[in-house]
Amino acid sequence: MSNETREILINSAYILASILFVLGLKMLGRQGTARKGNLISGIGMLIAIVVTLLDHNVIEYKWIVVGLVAGTVIGLACARLIKMTSMPEMVALLNGFGGLASLIVGAAEYCRIRGGTVMPDHPAFTSAVIYLTILIGGITFTGSIYAFCKLAEWLSGRPILFRGQHLVNGLFVVLTVLSGIVYVVSGDPQVQLMAVGVFITLSLVLGWTLVMPIGGGDMPVVISMLNSLSGVAACAAGFVISNNVLVVAGCLVGTSGVILTAIMCKAMNRSLANVLFSGFGAAPVPSTGAASAGVVQGELKPISAEDTFAVLEAARQVVIIPGYGMAVSQAQHVVRELGEMLENNGAEVRFAIHPVAGRMPGHMNVLLAEANVPYEQLVEMDSINPLMPTMDVAIVIGANDVVNPAASSDKGSPIYGMPIIKAHEARTVICLKRGKGTGFSGLENQLFLLPNTRMLYGDAKGSLQGVVSEFKSLAAG
Numbered sequence: 001m002s003n004e005t006r007e008i009l010i011n012s013a014y015i016l017a018s019i020l021f022v023l024g025l026k027m028l029g030r031q032g033t034a035r036k037g038n039l040i041s042g043i044g045m046l047i048a049i050v051v052t053l054l055d056h057n058v059i060e061y062k063w064i065v066v067g068l069v070a071g072t073v074i075g076l077a078c079a080r081l082i083k084m085t086s087m088p089e090m091v092a093l094l095n096g097f098g099g100l101a102s103l104i105v106g107a108a109e110y111c112r113i114r115g116g117t118v119m120p121d122h123p124a125f126t127s128a129v130i131y132l133t134i135l136i137g138g139i140t141f142t143g144s145i146y147a148f149c150k151l152a153e154w155l156s157g158r159p160i161l162f163r164g165q166h167l168v169n170g171l172f173v174v175l176t177v178l179s180g181i182v183y184v185v186s187g188d189p190q191v192q193l194m195a196v197g198v199f200i201t202l203s204l205v206l207g208w209t210l211v212m213p214i215g216g217g218d219m220p221v222v223i224s225m226l227n228s229l230s231g232v233a234a235c236a237a238g239f240v241i242s243n244n245v246l247v248v249a250g251c252l253v254g255t256s257g258v259i260l261t262a263i264m265c266k267a268m269n270r271s272l273a274n275v276l277f278s279g280f281g282a283a284p285v286p287s288t289g290a291a292s293a294g295v296v297q298g299e300l301k302p303i304s305a306e307d308t309f310a311v312l313e314a315a316r317q318v319v320i321i322p323g324y325g326m327a328v329s330q331a332q333h334v335v336r337e338l339g340e341m342l343e344n345n346g347a348e349v350r351f352a353i354h355p356v357a358g359r360m361p362g363h364m365n366v367l368l369a370e371a372n373v374p375y376e377q378l379v380e381m382d383s384i385n386p387l388m389p390t391m392d393v394a395i396v397i398g399a400n401d402v403v404n405p406a407a408s409s410d411k412g413s414p415i416y417g418m419p420i421i422k423a424h425e426a427r428t429v430i431c432l433k434r435g436k437g438t439g440f441s442g443l444e445n446q447l448f449l450l451p452n453t454r455m456l457y458g459d460a461k462g463s464l465q466g467v468v469s470e471f472k473s474l475a476a477g
């Protein structure tokens with residue numbers, strides 16, 4: 001086969017792989033088609049890998065096979081062993097290794113050019129792309145590892161702030177840019193080597209110092225942003241090694257990461273700059289709730305599992321609003337069981353999902369899907385809110401910030417403007433939580449003090465099991 005024919009075949013296969021990536025991504029956007037979308041993207045990746053391995057540029061397969069076997073074993077073990085609640089950490093690690101891979105590709109290409117193995121057609125362009133690959137890869141690597149350590153609680157989740165922090169980071173950025181310019185424009189190999197050493201070191205330091213002032217709760221946004229960066233790094237690596245499918249895949253990861261980051265920021269009514277630079281969560285937030293706003297005065301009114309059952313037994317329209325606490329207590333299976341029992345009792349049951357409920361995008365959807373809650377019962381915030389006044393009971397399971405009415409009524413509240421699920425508009429609200437703990441924002445919640453709210457205290461799973469067993473006794477008796 002001539003080189004030209006081989007080139008055409010390889011690029012045709014890459015186009016097919018790219019189409020499968022796009023189709024897969026589109027299908028991932030809906031729960032009903034997400035699994036299929038994952039499979040289709042996976043097939044696209046398989047085609048891309050196999051075709052790349054058949055490329056005549058591959059000189060030796062030994063280390064590729066070693067890498068493939070090691071990666072497959074580690075990937076399979078992670079898929080089996082990692083708990084759903086640890087997914088954000090897992091994604092952080094995978095992002096980090098993606099960044100490291102790009103850094104290594106960039107550095108290896110620099111070494112090949114320096115050693116005279118390859119002669120780039122456009123030296124300045126190639127140097128600029130190598131610089132970007134290393135820089136973005138390095139920042140993504142250490143930034144993701146820091147995010148992983150915070151999420152895994154190996155490091156404190158509190159933002160680490162010190163005087164002049166932005167100045168120090170700004171100085172690092174300036175030095176990084178300067179060393180990049182020196183590397184690209186200098187013709188002296190010794191100067192270039194020094195510049196490469198400087199920006200590799202600075203990129204690794206910057207990843208760490210940029211994530212340092214961001215609180216553990218904001219890590220999902222950071223991870224989504226770093227995910228986007230790892231895509232940009234992969235895209236740049238694609239230019240470095242002239243691999244079209246890597247450029248396309250990198251662009252897709254980069255843009256989808258940006259979109260996801262924007263969605264999360266919008267759902268929290270915060271700008272990306274606020275997430276990255278405000279040090280949100282550094283100090284406990286003073287309560288702006290009931291008293292200061294003068295909106296609600298009241299007391300917490302506990303309810304037992306038996307009384308909760310009595311309220312639910314009479315209800316015909318029920319909405320279940322899950323939050324981070326459901327994930328912590330792993331209550332999703334008993335939530336599904338409760339939903340089925342309510343339906344058998346003649347109630348219409350909906351699950352209202354807030355876009356940032358939990359600690360990662362789609363957190364609640366994933367947990368409820370794992371428990372086989374039918375997709376049709378999941379309702380998005382904008383669809384459920386107009387129906388809220390018609391709901392007999394809203395059951396809030398370990399959710400706090402996403403149902404905090406202060407977000408719409410208290411202009412002094414730090415979360416003012418964040419869209420919420422209007423649980424307070426239901427006739428009766430039953431809130432499941434362990435005690436008086438605040439949510440991610442550290443704010444008191446007016447919802448818990450309203451006259452129509454009752455508090456079912458305890459671990460969400462245990463509390464729900466109590467209610468479910470009341471339904472079971474009714475069915476048995």
Ligand code: NAP
Pocket residue numbers: 217218219220221264268322323324325326328329355356357358359360361362363397398399400401402403432433434435436437438439440441458459460461
């Ligand atoms: P939340 O505001 O963090 O509140 C969780 C509540 O669950 C707490 O009040 C806690 O109260 C309760 N809880 C914890 N463990 C429990 C257990 N085992 N059983 C029962 N209750 C338990 O959660 P949310 O309403 O889901 O809001 C998510 C927050 O995370 C938002 O502020 C959002 O902006 C932020 N965030 C989300 C994302 C994302 O991608 N989803 C990203 C970044 C930030 P007790 O301690 O009293 O039990």
